[in-house]
Amino acid sequence: MALSRQDVEHIADLARLEIGDDEIADMVAKLSQILGMVAELGAADTSGVEPMAHPLEMAQRLRPDEVTESDHRELYQQNAPDVVDGLYRVPKVIE
Numbered sequence: 001m002a003l004s005r006q007d008v009e010h011i012a013d014l015a016r017l018e019i020g021d022d023e024i025a026d027m028v029a030k031l032s033q034i035l036g037m038v039a040e041l042g043a044a045d046t047s048g049v050e051p052m053a054h055p056l057e058m059a060q061r062l063r064p065d066e067v068t069e070s071d072h073r074e075l076y077q078q079n080a081p082d083v084v085d086g087l088y089r090v091p092k093v094i095e
Contacts, residue, residue, distance in 0.1 A: 001035040003028055 008027050012019045019027060073086065082089040 001039055002032045003035065 005024055005028055008019070008024060008031060011031075012027075077083045077086070077088070080088050
């Protein structure tokens with residue numbers, strides 16, 4: 001698929017990119033080449049290929065879900081200026 005100069009200018013405008021007149025021709029060629037490669041990939045026959053999440057047959061090693069640290073909430077809240085029922089109170093910022 002070949003892009004025109006107007007296509008690239010429109011894409012640049014949508015992306016809020018400023019592209020100089022000297023760069024437009026190069027961008028047209030590069031973006032057209034990228035779209036051509038994408039079209040080639042789209043033409044490949046993938047009917048017998050099973051969808052996969054990862055190219056390697058691996059399982060993620062997970063650690064046991066255990067509590068490894070003790071609760072220090074009381075200690076940390078001793079430094080807070082205002083705590084109610086275990087929650088930090090802060091000034092209202094929305095009027």
